[in-house]
Amino acid sequence: MGRVGNLIHGLKPPLLMVLVQVIFAGVNVMYKLAANDGMNLRIIIAYRFMFATAIMVPLALILERTSLxxxxxxxxxxxFLCGLFGGSLGQNLYVQSLVFTSATFAAAMVNLVPAVTYILAICFKMEKLAIRTVAGKAKVLGTxxxxxxxxxxxxxxxxxxxWSTDVNLLHHHQQQPGGPAGLSSHDTGxxxxxxFLGFLCCISxxxxxxxxxxxxxxxxxxYSTTAxxxxxGSIQGSVIALCTExxxxxxxxxWNVRLLAVAFVGIxxxxxxxxxxxxxxxLRGPLYVSIFNPLGLVFVAIIGSLLLDEKLHLGSIIGGILIVCGLYTxxxxxxxxxKQKTQLVPTSTADKESEGTEE
Known part of the structure; x- marks a missing residue:
């Protein structure tokens, strides 16, 4: 794991975030496979953080013992807040949004995360709007x-x-009541x-x-933060699952797809x-991380078309191009x-030194 850690640390932030979105696409596929087998999604979420805990706690104790x-x-x-917002609550809000709307609508709502993060980061003074600067305009326009x-x-x-490969891991089995494919509801309320729950998921x-x-x-x-x-997340997710199932x-x-799914989404x-x-x-702040979220849609569509026999359309291609353009912007x-910040630091330091000399 030391070598793996060094490899991860050697990667540049853009590559790390692209890898995150590839993993996100894989998690969505595993969710679909487990739900297609009839497994309750809230239990998957609980198991997800249990498996993750079993991996990260020993690593944290070995590699970051001084953090205790x-x-x-x-x-x-x-x-607790990270486990709540990024784990149990966020995941369960997303699942419940799927139940009351549809997988397509919930996926669209999740892509509001960059905008919500940008607004909250400005409110918490972690980002500056700086709309008059070129960099500020680029961030707003790209978002x-x-x-x-x-x-x-x-x-x-x-x-x-x-361009389908005619591969369908779902084998056209009938979706269970808790699965993503049969979750849309015609009831307006x-x-x-x-x-609303989808929007709360974005805020979470x-x-x-x-x-x-x-x-x-x-x-x-x-390592300790993740652990x-x-x-x-495992404690909170288990409580939610036990109360609802x-x-x-x-x-x-x-030894089936359920174990494979929870092991993948957990580890x-x-x-x-x-x-x-x-x-x-x-390294780069919350806005930088959130802006990669829409890229996950592209990977989900590609993997879905290759492994789940889902169809791609022209809108997918156009939307994907816009997502990449916005990300680059x-x-x-x-x-x-x-770059502007690094250029200002030496100048300010030099000014202070000159002031001291004059005195």
Missing amino acids: GKINRMVLFQA VIGIGGAMVFTFYKGIEIN KFILGA VALWLITQAKMSVKFPYL LMCIM KDWSQWKLG IGSALLVFLVSWSVN VLWGKAKEM
Whole structure:
């Protein structure tokens, strides 16, 4: 794991975040496979953080043993919030949004995360609007383009693109009542509630990124931070699952797709993903991380078309291009902003030295 850690640390932040979105796409596929087998999604979420805890706690104890003395009430409280917003609450809000609306609508709502994160980051003084500067305009414009591309990707179909591999891991089995494919509802009241829950999910994820950034300032231990978040998420997720699911047979795991799904979403989708997000937030901030979210839609569509026999349309191609353009625009603005900051530091230092000499 030491070599793996060094490899991760050697990767540049953009590559880390692209990897995060690839993992996100894999998690969505595993969710679909487990739900197609009839497994309750809330139980998957609970197991997800249990598996992640089993991986991250030993790693934190081995690699960051000195962090134990730095854990205090504030660190535990921030870990609780990270586990809540980025884990149990955020995931369950997303699932419940699927139940009351549809998978397509919920996916579209999640792509509001960059905008919500940007607004909250400005409110918490972690980002500056700086609309008069070129960098500020680029970040705002890129965010709008990315969200617009996600909406085009989701709601506009156009002509069908025939490039399917004829591979379908779902085997056209009938979806169970809790599965993503059969979750849309025609009831207006439920649809409005589902849309509201989807928006709350966006706020929850944005608050996680903000809290993660705050936590990393005084507790810069990435393995320990991830372990604490997974512990909190597993406790919270288990409580939610136990309160909503009374069928104990749902908790049984065998040598089947359920075990494969929870192992993947736990080890890769939580332990590794949360570590990568924490690392990137520590390097570049919450807005930088959130702006990559719409890119996940592109990877979900590609993997879905290759492995789940889902169809791609012209709208997917146009939306994907807009998402990439918006992403590049924000990255360019962020890079320009960072360059300006580094140029100002030597100047200010030199000014102070000259003032001292004059005195």
